[in-house]
Amino acid sequence: MATGRTHRPATRSRGIPEATVARLPLYLRALTALSERSVPTVSSEELATAAGVNSAKLRKDFSYLGSYGTRGVGYDVEYLVYQISRELGLTQDWPVAIVGIGNLGAALANYGGFASRGFRVAALIDADPAMAGTPVAGIPVQHTDDLDRIISDNGVSIGVITTPPGAAQQVCDRLVAAGVTSILNFAPTVLSVPEGVDVRKVDLSIELQILAFHEQRKAGEDASGTDEGAPPMRATPNGRKGPDGDMPAVMPA
Amino acid sequence: MATGRTHRPATRSRGIPEATVARLPLYLRALTALSERSVPTVSSEELATAAGVNSAKLRKDFSYLGSYGTRGVGYDVEYLVYQISRELGLTQDWPVAIVGIGNLGAALANYGGFASRGFRVAALIDADPAMAGTPVAGIPVQHTDDLDRIISDNGVSIGVITTPPGAAQQVCDRLVAAGVTSILNFAPTVLSVPEGVDVRKVDLSIELQILAFHEQRKAGEDASGTDEGAPPMRATPNGRKGPDGDMPAVMPA
DNA sequence: ACCTGTGAAGCCCTTCACAGCC
């Protein structure tokens, strides 16, 4: 989900649909597991199951990359691992900077899955001077004042923001100014970035709210009226209302 | 993204599109900020900007909930906050259990944004007996052996999995058996769940890989051939290949 | 004059179903 200052129209980069790109990492993970078990080939059906998608979708996805399978046989595991890795840009090293070394930032710094795919935590940055020098996950925390230099020196183009929401936009601006063009944002804030900068967001609270929505549906299959707490009165009451759970109103007979 | 054992066909619950549900939390956050600044009403244009979407989409989204605006004026902030909260099921309390209290689990337990929206960390569960009793974020960690009882006693219906990937499916099965019907999975694993159970996943590594894909595009606008490392040989070489970066091949004149 | 609510159009993605190849 790339949110930019200018709403880029879902830039389908070189013909590969965004939805497909988002699934390539899933395929790669499944393929890597097969590779470790020394499985030589895999069918679209098997691989699709392992990745949690259906096989038609998988074959369509792969068709955007090229004709990498063999009819009647399936896909060569090692070959596909290489092709997908290359397509995702994982054959090169990506230095990443994490800004905001609180609980979450520290957890990410310690996260093993990071390094496994060409990503390398090149720098940890925090605004608290007291943290400067203290190593987290073996990497010394550096102060925000040096952000520009740190980004430049390490050739960082991907930044991870794990600051409190209030600081996120400012940090984002500084990262972009220093040359970062991809941002992973964990702060619950809408970031504004210039065109050409990608932002993806991860928001725990949003995920839970979506789950709660569906959870509520499951529970309220028949028991409808769970009216707790007084709904605030409408500024301008009008005729049509929502489907249910609305203001007490006279039911039309 | 609800991944189930049976692929539910994007269950549009009571007519509200899934895409709309996923944006309601964004609107709610923007509205809450306006509410705290005591702004009484807001136009679709203003609110859309604050939420990082365009106004047509926002109006369409709200139209699924009902006619909650006033033409020529806009939307009443307090009223909308209530309606969206109710729609998302946030007018009730949601006890949540976190399983796997490593760095990430602890970070989530400490995360403030949790409690702000009706979610309450009711239990922390870990397989390490040494952790039992130790409080994290003021909540004592309990042992996995008691998982069933803990879930039941607290009426937990939403579980968060922050275990290592190897343990995720097993923990998931136990959560479901104990009555959990919504799962937020941070482990890089495809979870199998019975029908009726929702799974949403958050995967840092996948997000980074998607960013890397686009990042690679930006960098390689002209400089194409970044060939490092030998690509593994294909089991069965064939005719058609991928668009570029493939095996060295004779170019057709 | 202004802003919402919504049919209609367009786009993207998924799914089907089968031709093509091993």
Add this chain to the structure above:
DNA sequence: GGCTGTGAAGGGCTTCACAGGT
């Protein structure tokens, strides 16, 4: 016989553009 690759159909979401209400 089996499995991939892909046109075509179908469905959902976004965007447009304007009718309708205040």
